[in-house]
């Protein structure tokens with residue numbers, strides 16, 4: 462009898478002990494399975510000041526923010542489009558200090574103090590930039606997704622030609638460029654239009670180039 466009680470106690474004790482051990486084991490196992498994040502570095506944020514369409518804009522940005530995302534997501538200037546986000550389509554083209562740039566390929570923090578012009582800053586309905594008006598007149602778009610980038614690029618291209626910036630057309634260096642079809646096509650080759658409005662875009666550019674002469 463005594464032995465039986467002892468046995469019962471010891472068995473109860475064993476069961477309690479086992480349960481405790483299982484609980485501890487389970488806790489240990491959970492602890493072991495919980496991924497250990499030593500110290501995940503926090504994103505670095507910086508104050509960035511840009512002049513966008515003539516207006517000074519100050520933002521606190523993750524240093525990894527592209528200029529494109531700063532414009533679209535932080536300043537809500539959604540006229541600039543995100544196509545590929547990899548520098549392959551030209552939809553995100555904006556003007557930085559007068560030069561065209563793929564805004565998806567550059568970080569906003571690299572443009573402290575720079576003057577950025579987006580499609581919104583070129584003109585507005587009723588007061589269009591000549592290139593915008595020419596695109597409308599010549600049907601230089603269909604769906605319009607690539608159009609802001611095309612227009613920014615087209616303006617910069619005519620500026621490049623006027624300034625004599627050399628380019629490679631048909632494999633040879635053109636050091637005194639003029640606004641020929643080949644010259645403009647070559648320089649616009651980074652702006653892709655899935656709707657194929659290329660010939661109309663060229664007509665629009667030709668008209669604006671002619672007006673400049």
Ligand code: FES
Nearest residue numbers: 544545546551565
């Ligand atoms: S979105 Fe920038 S090049 Fe395509």
Ligand code: FES
Nearest residue numbers: 603605654655656
């Ligand atoms: S107008 Fe549709 S992609 Fe160019």
